[in-house]
Amino acid sequence: MNISARNQLKGKVKELKKGPVSTEVVIDVNGSEVVSSITTASAESLNLSVGDDVVAIVKASNVMVGKE
Template sequence: MKISARNVLSGKVVDVIAGTVTSHVRIDVGGTIITAAITNEAVEDLALKVGDEACAIIKSSDVMVGK
């Protein structure tokens, strides 16, 4: 798979919390947990489950920081 994003962090799925339309997928990337909100359909298409190897792909235009 080729992508334009340069920030690809490999890790393990530690939780998948399904909501009405979207799910929160939590990935442990070396002791840091990254949470992504994706559609329930995407979770099904990827067959995501706890313990799976997965990548968090972060594109700069989709990262927000607050304090």
């Protein structure tokens, strides 16, 4: 399936911090960290484990721009 989300960054799961409802997923993308917060049910349904090859997906409307 192709997705309309403009940002799809390939990486590896580096860390998983599971709470009762939310789970934080730290993804290593070319040496940078991208952090995702998903439901724990999603994390389990994807069977996410440290080391997995994953894609961090972000819709363009959710990206802000900062400038010094």
